[in-house]
Amino acid sequence: MNRETFAAGERLVSPAYVRQGCEARRSHEHLVRLLLEKGKCPEDGWDESTLELFLHELAIMDSNNFLGNCGVGEREGRVASALVARRHYRFIHGIGRSGDISAVQPKAAGSSLLNKITNSLVLDIIKLAGVHTVTNCFVVPMATGMSLTLCFLTLRHRRPKAKYIIWPRIDQKSCFKSMITAGFEPVVIENVLEGDELRTDLEAVEAKVRELGPDHILCVHSTTSCFAPRVPDRLEELAVICADYGIPHVVNNAYGVQSSKCMHLIQQGARVGRIDAFVQSLDKNFMVPVGGAIIAGFNDSFIQEISKMYPGRASASPSLDVLITLLSLGSNGYKKLLKERKEMFSYLSSQLKKLSETYNERLLHTPHNPISLAMTLKTLGDDEDKAVTQLGSMLFTRQVSGARVVPLGSVQTVSGYTFQGFMSHTNNYPCAYLNAAAAIGMKTQDVDLFIKRLDKCLKAVRKEQNKKSHVSGVDNYDRTENVDIEEMALKLDNVLLDTYQNSS
Amino acid sequence: MNRETFAAGERLVSPAYVRQGCEARRSHEHLVRLLLEKGKCPEDGWDESTLELFLHELAIMDSNNFLGNCGVGEREGRVASALVARRHYRFIHGIGRSGDISAVQPKAAGSSLLNKITNSLVLDIIKLAGVHTVTNCFVVPMATGMSLTLCFLTLRHRRPKAKYIIWPRIDQKSCFKSMITAGFEPVVIENVLEGDELRTDLEAVEAKVRELGPDHILCVHSTTSCFAPRVPDRLEELAVICADYGIPHVVNNAYGVQSSKCMHLIQQGARVGRIDAFVQSLDKNFMVPVGGAIIAGFNDSFIQEISKMYPGRASASPSLDVLITLLSLGSNGYKKLLKERKEMFSYLSSQLKKLSETYNERLLHTPHNPISLAMTLKTLGDDEDKAVTQLGSMLFTRQVSGARVVPLGSVQTVSGYTFQGFMSHTNNYPCAYLNAAAAIGMKTQDVDLFIKRLDKCLKAVRKEQNKKSHVSGVDNYDRTENVDIEEMALKLDNVLLDTYQNSS
């Protein structure tokens, strides 16, 4: 509504009241103006009413929402289903243009603003989370793996001779595939065991660089956030090696924004050495649906180069999600989430320690991993691996999600590469274990329920082991096969489940 | 967004595109301004985007949506559930003030505007539908019956000696109860049979007026829309009697807005005689959820007097529904619905005629009823009433809704008054019959399905009759009891249903 509509309103109801309403409107507008002018995440989260008004206002700037528009092109933002239009707040044109995912669309000023503001807000949050000298970033509607691929594809044009990517091992398929998909050969650097922790073998990295020759290496691909007992890579030292040999350095910071330690490592790496880009998941760090990532870096033009590698327009959906989320939370809300996560980590740590000791197990000592914990599973009897797998399955069917059991000696072949001890980031970890993580948004209740259910499951498995009963149908279980562990575990669990349900 | 926010936007994306978006915004604003200035239903319906923007803009004028509000009263528009807030577009304060349902609320300029605009739009539509000289109306969040009660309660203060309401019989409970609830004694005027039609007995009305004395009569309470073979009351003549004897005249126009005939009767009545208020349902005429009515009239101050009789605030929900509906449809959309209804009436009429003749029945000749039709049910065999009832039940369980069978001789007692031949508007209609109506929003498919299913059911009932089988469990069926016909019919249908399902 504008001056004239308010004037018309004053004739219908008392001018004094309309003026009061008009005044109130201004405070919403003020927030919007601040946002557009500063491009920063507001300290206090916005009301839903301000947020929705803002989104409506942006949307009507897109040509598909023009009242008098006539479309004679092949892509006019028409929508067949009102449900679909509504759930996207009538933003239909996506983001970017054929040449560049960060470019402005003539047909869609509102969507373009949405895109710019989102990237600006996200940059602000990355700084706030610890990488103070980041200079540019953009949201891309692809998950972390594919975003890493995009980085590698961009580097290819800069390094025509390169064939290899140096990669300190982390047993997560999509990291590995991101290199394969981009058409490069991953050079796996095995981790070294220090105490309980698995850490980067810096000497092996440098040796490999010399062996292959820097020009043949596309980049070093390191990782921060990971499952214990692996810990974040030694980013500072890797960054120095990269700087020394003139090799690009791409960091997989998948769920590291939520941890000040991970962010600090990146900041330090960039300060003392070389980091070209770091990539993080939207869903894992900002509690939005799966499907987006942030590509960020310290060199404006390189980040732009990546954004120009994305051919064609892209979904605005992940950008919209993170925009809504950050405006709702405000930077204070996000900081609060970070703080609570830290507390949950301590709580989970102490509870898991206590429980493990009850069962003559122990919590692995992994002080460098700020998110994930591991508890040994050494005492499950003779047929250990089967018991370990079964425990995982039991937790799954009891609605514990995200817990992960790692038996010894699992072998997995990914895109032709065979990994010994797959899931444990090393060929031969000393023992089987169970992982649990304290990720952003976790609640005390999650920890308590987990500990309670884990306790029950451990008890049940022990009892089962003591009986030394043979579970039918899984006798031909061969650990060296490339099996789907989860599927198999579920089969194993069928026998136990009834007993459990009757007793609980 | 205002000038400054747009300026900020121009710095983020191209000024040319932002200007285009800003221009587009103006066309939405233009529609809103026109609405507020003219207070008329727009000819063309609004887009959802204009509509929702408008509602958002109104809502932020209410104090519960002020960003800096602090509430220290007992009614602050707080909402516990976000789902609830959202479904009401954050309009929480309702409409009206303690003194008057049409009054402006200081705390809620937006809701007050919503209320004023809705009443203004509805007035516009009533004119368009045929009552050109209506001067005032308001939406009240009560169904037709309670709204009639409110009119009667208002009249009480003007006519302290009045005890009676003259009421040409119509067999619909809530009309009757509206008078009882208001504390008056209905004086039932039986209808006269003219051909197949049941029409107002004007002489009986006038005789009764003289017998009781005008001062003891609160008002004449007449009806337009009704089930055939009753037809709308002779409003012109009644209005003249009311004018002659100085008796108020309240018209129950429940679903008459959709019919130009009903509206014409009201217009004529007001022109030649006296009509004080006419009441119509929101849901039946405007395809919104049940729960609101419009009280309208030709004398501004009397309508205001009624609105001041409603003690306290009231739900804004029915007003919001009709506002959204009328803005979405536009007056052209509403006219189109009226036109389609007329066509559906002709279609239903011809189809029902054809079907009835196949079964040696006939369509009653009720040319004065523009909405409802009746087809005789004379030939269902010896145990006619049972068969009639069973037919109704069968239609119900086959998902024909709104069809209504009227057996002979049903007796019903309502609030102590006993009606012979209840449902048929007369003590002794010559035959049993079935009603079907062509109401606003009906589709060809409704008619076709209905005719098809009715055909099947008639066939089944006939077959059943021929077998003269005794249906167990309903032998003690006593037509003179005050029974719930629908409940009983369902019981009757159980036997037939299986047969039907197997054959279809």
Add this chain to the structure above:
Amino acid sequence: MNRETFAAGERLVSPAYVRQGCEARRSHEHLVRLLLEKGKCPEDGWDESTLELFLHELAIMDSNNFLGNCGVGEREGRVASALVARRHYRFIHGIGRSGDISAVQPKAAGSSLLNKITNSLVLDIIKLAGVHTVTNCFVVPMATGMSLTLCFLTLRHRRPKAKYIIWPRIDQKSCFKSMITAGFEPVVIENVLEGDELRTDLEAVEAKVRELGPDHILCVHSTTSCFAPRVPDRLEELAVICADYGIPHVVNNAYGVQSSKCMHLIQQGARVGRIDAFVQSLDKNFMVPVGGAIIAGFNDSFIQEISKMYPGRASASPSLDVLITLLSLGSNGYKKLLKERKEMFSYLSSQLKKLSETYNERLLHTPHNPISLAMTLKTLGDDEDKAVTQLGSMLFTRQVSGARVVPLGSVQTVSGYTFQGFMSHTNNYPCAYLNAAAAIGMKTQDVDLFIKRLDKCLKAVRKEQNKKSHVSGVDNYDRTENVDIEEMALKLDNVLLDTYQNSS
């Protein structure tokens, strides 16, 4: 989804996972079943997903949502606007039938269930809130005032000779109008001053009963929740008088459900004497939009009689709101809100006490009022009343809503009755004062902002008073007129506002 659809699902994705999902579904269903079987508010609030699933499931039981329905009646639940359908979760048929607002609708099993369940939940909450022996209640889509009118109209049929309603004075228009609208003559019983409190004059009540004769009295109409310094009526004693003289007793418990004291009074009244019905607002007690009330009582058949007085169907909207709210909160959530309100009352009380003393005013001692507080305004200088009014206006324009200033000697005529000292519940309260209330949902922030702004405003008014400046345009202010105080106050405030804004 049912067994067969799950089976089909298992063929598409792993059976183990589908089974897990199916298991999860059962826990939602379990909650629904418990609700339907017990009819009680669940202890823990439901998730949005359970809630929306439940509403969807109910809605598809209504005939307007049958996939194969064909409608040939005049009221088929058709909806013109998808926005409208959606916001009502596709419940279109409202609640009740022509005869009875609590009756089941054949066309709408889902809406009927919704209605039954809501009434059942609300009954549970009323018990939980302190009226343990309540036996029946129903939600009616009218505000408190009109609901009281309905009670009075129902009593009329039981007490044909009655003309009067005994009413201990409370200065709130809609209470008063509820009696006028019902067609009765209110007999105002002035309150007595005890300390700072205004309390029921029991002797005057009994004297009046004797004077008029019990048969001529429709009922006693008492009040619990009210603005200080009036306090809840002496319900126990009134209930005993009613029992002794055989007079019905209707209690206006507008926002009393939120106070254990008010509820206790009703419980006690019913235990030792007679209470026929007590009426409470939905919005004020359950944080839903304005527009509904609950009529409750201790005699099943009387409450049913009232529900049968409502002629016709009614909006389901208020019922739906309260259902969503109570299922979201759970009884624990509601209890928490009650507890927090009590704490806020203490906090507001202490803060207001402190502030009042700074200005040489005092908090009135009104220990019997559990919700509303009053602070004297004695020291605002010579032209006291003008200053008091101006203070109210200033608070309003500074977005303090619900605060209420009560000048001395205001005179108001309502429906022909003239009240001296209107707003103060007595002809001559010793001093002007300001009201603030701690209602359900209030936050610490509301109190803090209020105290801060009140402080500023008091300072500004004092300063103004000291200048003894004449504010132009309001010189002809006549306190004995029936003026709209809020409108006038706003005019008064215009001069001050600029100063204030510059300084803040």
Add this chain to the structure above:
Amino acid sequence: MNRETFAAGERLVSPAYVRQGCEARRSHEHLVRLLLEKGKCPEDGWDESTLELFLHELAIMDSNNFLGNCGVGEREGRVASALVARRHYRFIHGIGRSGDISAVQPKAAGSSLLNKITNSLVLDIIKLAGVHTVTNCFVVPMATGMSLTLCFLTLRHRRPKAKYIIWPRIDQKSCFKSMITAGFEPVVIENVLEGDELRTDLEAVEAKVRELGPDHILCVHSTTSCFAPRVPDRLEELAVICADYGIPHVVNNAYGVQSSKCMHLIQQGARVGRIDAFVQSLDKNFMVPVGGAIIAGFNDSFIQEISKMYPGRASASPSLDVLITLLSLGSNGYKKLLKERKEMFSYLSSQLKKLSETYNERLLHTPHNPISLAMTLKTLGDDEDKAVTQLGSMLFTRQVSGARVVPLGSVQTVSGYTFQGFMSHTNNYPCAYLNAAAAIGMKTQDVDLFIKRLDKCLKAVRKEQNKKSHVSGVDNYDRTENVDIEEMALKLDNVLLDTYQNSS
């Protein structure tokens, strides 16, 4: 609701009515079962109520919606904003697993089902649209360009020696970039002019294949849908060449699903020769928001191989959009859209022909292009190119979107490659022209408005040209530069705009 909840419901309202509701539920369930069992698009579109119920049911099968879930992983589907959760119907886990975008997620049976069903429905529609022998496809949340890149990256692993992609020229940046991004060198095959049409130079293709050697060629990358006067590539002949030389063949079928001609070409190509994959946009063919594509093919294992190249999970948002859309439309609704588009194409064609002749221009004769049309712009005076550009700008600011003017001699450099006559698909097309397309969802009103506005703009430009006025500020316009034509055009238009607005 299940059997037990219905039983509980029957105790609250009449069993007969609840049974009726329960019956009604079954018809929704029936539709869901059919969908899951057959995996085909239903003929008739679903009601919103069935659709939303289905989505709710799926969503509660995901672990983030389990009532008793406790999450101890790094990705638990937690959502910070209720708005975000709601707009995704609480599907948070995305689709796919680290290894494969089509894989089933243990944590998210509902999302997994959604993914499978969507792919199945889309396959059904592709068959229906003309490619009857397609065997597999999947929706990928990336636009067409990036999806083509993924195809090329997959082929790399099969053809280690390949460096080149044979590409019949089409002037659209993202097609070109899709090859660059994948790291290959596009070998541009210029089109040949046949009449007005630009068609595939088959001889040049075959010559190039021989020259480079089949092993060094990754694939032929052909195009169907394109702007006139270019027409779809000669797919059959290309497919035969590919088969003969053992070269893969990837077809960019961006918006070709909507055209039976394009689909027929693909079907024929696959029948007589070799097509490995064809890629189409979701938004352009299914009227959903930008951001998704479908990768389809005739060899099951190759399509699976592509799906396994996508590293990590992906957004479910595009899949959800197309699922909702197809279920709403039904196959009949989609066919209707296709039919209407064809009619619009004829209408646009005839209207444009008429208009062009009025201005002594002509509609280019391009019978092989089923979607896009071109009208010459030969007569705009001396400074032709400027006038052409200005015309484009004028159309843009008058809210004609999608019309595209193509001046002569525009030069553009994309990723280091320079294109003469960019936008016209050839180095030297005989004349400038204007494009308009009839895409799915176009309405008569679009055509009429377009013709009217184009008429006005042509008139204005002619008038301007006649004045031979020099437009200031754009004198230094250099057609050989790599300029952003749209930006520049807008500048040019500023002078004219005022005149236009005054006259209209």
